[in-house]
Amino acid sequence: MTFRLLFIGDVMGAAGCAAVRTHVPDLRRELNLDAVVVNGENSAPSGRGITHESGSELLSVADFLTLGNHTFDAVGGREYVGREPRVARPANLEAGLPGQGSGMFEANGMCVGVLNVQGRVFMKQDVRSPFEAADEAVADLEAAGADLILVDVHAEATSEKQALGYHLAGRVQAVVGTHTHVPTADTRILSGGTAYVTDVGMTGSRESVIGFDKEDFLGLFLGKGISRLGVSKGPADLNAVVIEVDDGNHQAVRIERIYRSLAV
Numbered sequence: 001m002t003f004r005l006l007f008i009g010d011v012m013g014a015a016g017c018a019a020v021r022t023h024v025p026d027l028r029r030e031l032n033l034d035a036v037v038v039n040g041e042n043s044a045p046s047g048r049g050i051t052h053e054s055g056s057e058l059l060s061v062a063d064f065l066t067l068g069n070h071t072f073d074a075v076g077g078r079e080y081v082g083r084e085p086r087v088a089r090p091a092n093l094e095a096g097l098p099g100q101g102s103g104m105f106e107a108n109g110m111c112v113g114v115l116n117v118q119g120r121v122f123m124k125q126d127v128r129s130p131f132e133a134a135d136e137a138v139a140d141l142e143a144a145g146a147d148l149i150l151v152d153v154h155a156e157a158t159s160e161k162q163a164l165g166y167h168l169a170g171r172v173q174a175v176v177g178t179h180t181h182v183p184t185a186d187t188r189i190l191s192g193g194t195a196y197v198t199d200v201g202m203t204g205s206r207e208s209v210i211g212f213d214k215e216d217f218l219g220l221f222l223g224k225g226i227s228r229l230g231v232s233k234g235p236a237d238l239n240a241v242v243i244e245v246d247d248g249n250h251q252a253v254r255i256e257r258i259y260r261s262l263a264v
């Protein structure tokens with residue numbers, strides 16, 4: 001028997017939230033899913049951060065949420081992340097910030113540990129080593145009784161994400177990359193039974209530049225004095241991976257891309 005876990009990549013604004021809310025109930029049935037984890041760091045209407053409303057909408061169909069570099073950017077985000085136990089923000093942020101770097105939930109008799117770390121290469125924030133933070137959090141989750149562990153590596157550099165995959169191979173069941181919003185074609189099982197992908201891809205408006213209005217983004221690159229990027233509206237794509245874990249030896253045996261589109 002296998003445990004089947006769906007991980008959905010960065011949800012962008014209202015279009016992304018709608019795609020998750022619409023597709024997840026069907027995907028749970030179709031794919032016989034045991035659990036669903038979603039990266040919600042761009043789910044706020046602004047595309048930056050999470051709000052009580054966007055987090056609650058995602059958790060109405062998902063089991064657990066991960067975040068990233070925009071964790072505290074939306075109004076009310078700090079309070080929400082600080083009080084919602086089904087959310088993990090990067091474990092390698094400076095000490096004392098609200099929220100937790102990892103958490104656990106139960107699904108079909110399995111304790112699923114979820115850990116979020118943020119990369120340091122080509123990223124603005126000065127965070128501590130994601131490698132060290134992951135080591136500590138994995139040990140904590142194991143001590144707390146996690147049967148399987150999923151790590152969301154929220155990072156810009158493909159090299160840093162691949163390195164973290166190898167660093168954690170054989171110690172966790174899945175290492176999934178987020179943040180760059182464009183899916184990569186490298187789903188595979190690393191030695192020791194760890195499912196890996198460099199970037200799951202985003203869940204948000206298709207006709208966009210990484211989920212933001214394409215005209216705004218183009219204007220920015222063309223030097224047209226654009227000062228803000230709006231979240232793109234319109235038909236949304238959902239990008240995810242389904243990971244199968246052998247519930248006997250607790251090794252991942254399969255990772256496969258899932259794609260759905262939604263006309264809104």
Ligand code: FE2
Binds near residue numbers: 041068070154178179
């Ligand atoms: Fe991000």
